[in-house]
Amino acid sequence: MQSPGIPRSREAAPAGWRETADAAIEGGDDPVPSMLTALLRRPATAFSMLAVAVLLGHAAAALLIAQLPRASFGVEAIEDGMIRVTGDDRRYAADAPVAFVGSDGRVRLARVMEDLVPELEPRGSSSEITAIYAERDRIAALLREPGLMLRLPDGRQLPAAVRPGRIETLSSGFWLSFGIALCSSLAGLWALVLRPREWAARMFMLSGLGLALGAITIGALEQVSLATGSRTLFWITHINYLSAYIFGFAIVALFARYPRPLIGKALLAGFAAAQGAIWVMGLLKLDVDMLGIQIFVVLLLALLAVVLAGVQGWLSRYDPALRASFLLIWISLLLSMGLFSIVSLIPQLMGSPDIVPESVSAAAFLLFYLALAVAIARYRLFDLGSWAVNVGLSALVLIAVLAVDLALVLITGGTWTVSLAFLTAAILWLPLRELVLRRAERRRDKRDLLLLRGASEVAFAPRPEQQTVLWSQLLDRQFSPLTIAPVTCDTAAIRADGRILAIPSPLGGTGLVLSYANQGRRLFNSEDRSVATALVALVAEMVDARAAYDRGARAERQRIARDLHDDVGARLMTTLHRGDLETVHADVREAMADMRLIIDGMSDQPRRLSDIVADLRHETVNRLVLARIHAHWPITAIFDDERLVDALQARVLLSVTRELVSNVIRHAGAGTVSIRCALTGNSLLLAVRDDGRGFDVDSDTILGNGLRNTRKRLEELGGSMAVQSGPGGSVIEIGLPLPSREQGMSDRSMAV
Structure with missing residues (x-):
C-alpha cells in the first residue's frame, strides 16, 4: 500500500542505477546484453565489482608502502x-x-x-623545516654506508643499516589503518550504489575516500x-592533510544540502577552492607554520x-523519518569529531604528542562513520532511533572517561590515570545504569501484561464485529498512530x-495499516514489527483456542442431546404406550439409569476398568432378572x-451394553442370556448371546436405529460390532480398544 504523501520504500532506491544500466546496453536483442542488463540492475552486483576494484587498489597501496626502507x-x-x-629497556636522557x-x-x-x-610533522618556519628535512636526508644517506654502527651513551654499539621493506614487516598499526581504509571505502561505495543520484550519498562516498586516504597515509607513517x-x-604528510580536507569538505557539503539546501553549490565550490589553495601553500613551503x-x-x-548537522536536525524535527535519521547522524558526527579532536588534533596543535596512536583514534572514528553510513543510505532507517541512543550513551561514557582522565592529569600533574578515570566513571555510571535498566524492565513487564489483557479481550469478545473494534x-x-486504515497484507x-x-x-x-507511531513523534522500528507479529500470533492462538x-x-x-433422544427419550416414549405397570416401572428404572450415565459422563473423569465391568454386570443381571430372563x-x-x-x-461401553440387553428384553423373547467379557491384547471383547427367536440381519427395518447407532458409536472409537442371528437365537459381539496397563489413560487420538 502506498499512502499519499509518503515516499516509496527502499526497495525502489536503486532506480537511478537501473536507468543508467538500461541506457548503457540499450539497442539490441543479443542475449549477452540481456544478461548484462540483469546484472547491472542489481546493486549487489555493482557493489561487488566496485569492491573488487577498491580491494585491488588498497592491496597495491599496501605493497607500495611495504617497499619503504627501514x-x-x-x-x-x-x-x-x-x-x-626500540627493543631495549634502557632509558637515556634526551640530551x-x-x-x-x-x-x-x-x-x-x-x-x-x-x-x-x-x-x-615538523613545525616552524620554512628555513627550520628545511633544516630538519636536510638532517633527515643526511642520516638516511649515512645509514647506507657499509659497516656503520650506532654508539649509545652507555658505550654500547648497534648496527646502523638500511633494511629493505617487506610485506611481512608491516606493523600491526599499519594493518589496523589498512582495515579502516578498506571499511570506509566500502561503506562509501555501499551508500553510493544504494542512492546513486542523491547528493548525500555522493558526498558520503567522497568522505569515505578521504577517510580511506587518511588511514592509508597514517599506516604509511x-x-x-x-x-x-x-x-x-613530505608527500605522505601532505597527502594526509589533503585527505583531512577531502573528508571535512565532504561532510560539510553533505550537511550543507542534506536534507535541505542551506548553502548553494557555487559557494561550496569556492570553499573547496580555498581549501585547495591552503593545501598548495603547504606544498610551496612558505615561511609560515603550515x-x-x-x-x-x-x-x-x-x-x-x-x-550544519545541528541546523539540519532542527529543521527536520517535525519529520519523523528525518528526525530519526539525524538523531544518529548528529550524535555520530559530534562524538566522532569531538573524540578525534580531543585525542589527536588538539594535542598536535598544542605541540604535544597524541593521546593515543593515530591508527587507534581513526579506528574509533570509523565506528561512528559506519553509523553515519547507515543513516545516510536510509537502510533500515526504522531501527536507527533506539540505536542512536545506545551509540550515543556508549560514546558519552567513553568521552567522560577521557575527560575525567585529562582533568586528573591537569590537576595532579601526573601521568596517564585511566584506571582512576574508569573507577570514577564506574562509581557514578554503573549504579545509574542499573537503576535505568530496572525501571525499563518494570515498564516492559507492565506493557506485556496490558498486551495480554488486550489480546484476551479481542479473542473472547461476544461478537465478531466487537472483536474487530477491540483489535483496532x-x-x-x-x-498511538496518527491514522489507522484497512490494508491487505499477510x-x-x-x-x-x-x-x-x-x-x-x-x-x-x-x-x-498504521501511519506514524506515537502521534507522529517517531518512526516504526523492528521492535514494533516484532510486537505486532507477536500480537497477531497471540490473538490468533486465543481465537483458535476459543x-x-x-x-x-x-x-x-x-452428544447429550443424542443420548437423551436415543436412550431416555425413546424409552419414555415407549413407556407411554405400556399397559403393564411392572413393565412401566422397569422402563422408568432404565431411563433413570440412562440419565445417571449421561450425568456421569459429563464429569469426564476416568474410571478403573474393574469398576466399570462390575457396575455393568450388576445392572445387567438385575434387569434380566426383573424381565424373568435367566442371566x-x-x-x-x-x-x-x-x-x-x-x-x-x-x-460408550455402558450405553452399548444397555442397548443390546434392552433389545433382548423387548424383542428376542429369550429365556436365557449369556454374556462373556474378556481382554485380547489391549482390546475388550464383549459377547451377548440369547436363545430367542432371532431376526433378519440384512433387514434394515428389523435392524432399526438402535443397532445402527450402536455400530456408529463403536466405530467412532475404533471399535467394531459383529451380528449373528437365526431361529435358535442371536449373538452380538463388540470390540473396543482400551489403553495399555502402562499408559493408564486411553489415547484420545483413537477417536476419529
Whole structure:
C-alpha cells in the first residue's frame, strides 16, 4: 500500500542505477546484453565489482608502502622526557650524546638522543623545516654506508643499516589503518550504489575516500623510520592533510544540502577552492607554520560540520523519518569529531604528542562513520532511533572517561590515570545504569501484561464485529498512530522507511495499516514489527483456542442431546404406550439409569476398568432378572483389571451394553442370556448371546436405529460390532480398544 504523501520504500532506491544500466546496453536483442542488463540492475552486483576494484587498489597501496626502507634500529620518546631504543629497556636522557661510527672507527655524525627521534610533522618556519628535512636526508644517506654502527651513551654499539621493506614487516598499526581504509571505502561505495543520484550519498562516498586516504597515509607513517627520505615523508604528510580536507569538505557539503539546501553549490565550490589553495601553500613551503594552519582548518571543518548537522536536525524535527535519521547522524558526527579532536588534533596543535596512536583514534572514528553510513543510505532507517541512543550513551561514557582522565592529569600533574578515570566513571555510571535498566524492565513487564489483557479481550469478545473494534483499539493503544486504515497484507511489515506499519488481521479478512507511531513523534522500528507479529500470533492462538472450546462444547451438547433422544427419550416414549405397570416401572428404572450415565459422563473423569465391568454386570443381571430372563455372566480376570478408562470409552461401553440387553428384553423373547467379557491384547471383547427367536440381519427395518447407532458409536472409537442371528437365537459381539496397563489413560487420538 502506498499512502499519499509518503515516499516509496527502499526497495525502489536503486532506480537511478537501473536507468543508467538500461541506457548503457540499450539497442539490441543479443542475449549477452540481456544478461548484462540483469546484472547491472542489481546493486549487489555493482557493489561487488566496485569492491573488487577498491580491494585491488588498497592491496597495491599496501605493497607500495611495504617497499619503504627501514632502519635497523628505532628511537622513540617515552614519558618524563626520556628516550629509548626500540627493543631495549634502557632509558637515556634526551640530551645524552650519541654518534654514528664508521667501519674505520671514525665518528661520522655526533648528535644527542633527541635528534634521532623521527619528527613526522615538523613545525616552524620554512628555513627550520628545511633544516630538519636536510638532517633527515643526511642520516638516511649515512645509514647506507657499509659497516656503520650506532654508539649509545652507555658505550654500547648497534648496527646502523638500511633494511629493505617487506610485506611481512608491516606493523600491526599499519594493518589496523589498512582495515579502516578498506571499511570506509566500502561503506562509501555501499551508500553510493544504494542512492546513486542523491547528493548525500555522493558526498558520503567522497568522505569515505578521504577517510580511506587518511588511514592509508597514517599506516604509511607507521612505517617511517630514519631511513625514510624527507621527500617521501613530505608527500605522505601532505597527502594526509589533503585527505583531512577531502573528508571535512565532504561532510560539510553533505550537511550543507542534506536534507535541505542551506548553502548553494557555487559557494561550496569556492570553499573547496580555498581549501585547495591552503593545501598548495603547504606544498610551496612558505615561511609560515603550515602544520598549525592545516590543523586549524581541519578543526574549523569539524566545527562547521557539527553546526550544519545541528541546523539540519532542527529543521527536520517535525519529520519523523528525518528526525530519526539525524538523531544518529548528529550524535555520530559530534562524538566522532569531538573524540578525534580531543585525542589527536588538539594535542598536535598544542605541540604535544597524541593521546593515543593515530591508527587507534581513526579506528574509533570509523565506528561512528559506519553509523553515519547507515543513516545516510536510509537502510533500515526504522531501527536507527533506539540505536542512536545506545551509540550515543556508549560514546558519552567513553568521552567522560577521557575527560575525567585529562582533568586528573591537569590537576595532579601526573601521568596517564585511566584506571582512576574508569573507577570514577564506574562509581557514578554503573549504579545509574542499573537503576535505568530496572525501571525499563518494570515498564516492559507492565506493557506485556496490558498486551495480554488486550489480546484476551479481542479473542473472547461476544461478537465478531466487537472483536474487530477491540483489535483496532488494541493497536491504537500500543502504537498511538496518527491514522489507522484497512490494508491487505499477510505478515507484519514496515513500509515507507518506517513511516507506516502494515499488520494482518488475526481474525481473518482485511488487515490494518498504521501511519506514524506515537502521534507522529517517531518512526516504526523492528521492535514494533516484532510486537505486532507477536500480537497477531497471540490473538490468533486465543481465537483458535476459543473456537476449539466452542466446537467441543457444541459436540458435547450434541452428544447429550443424542443420548437423551436415543436412550431416555425413546424409552419414555415407549413407556407411554405400556399397559403393564411392572413393565412401566422397569422402563422408568432404565431411563433413570440412562440419565445417571449421561450425568456421569459429563464429569469426564476416568474410571478403573474393574469398576466399570462390575457396575455393568450388576445392572445387567438385575434387569434380566426383573424381565424373568435367566442371566449368566461369569466373573473372569477382567474384573481385577485396574487400568484407567477415559469417560468417553466407559460411556460408550455402558450405553452399548444397555442397548443390546434392552433389545433382548423387548424383542428376542429369550429365556436365557449369556454374556462373556474378556481382554485380547489391549482390546475388550464383549459377547451377548440369547436363545430367542432371532431376526433378519440384512433387514434394515428389523435392524432399526438402535443397532445402527450402536455400530456408529463403536466405530467412532475404533471399535467394531459383529451380528449373528437365526431361529435358535442371536449373538452380538463388540470390540473396543482400551489403553495399555502402562499408559493408564486411553489415547484420545483413537477417536476419529
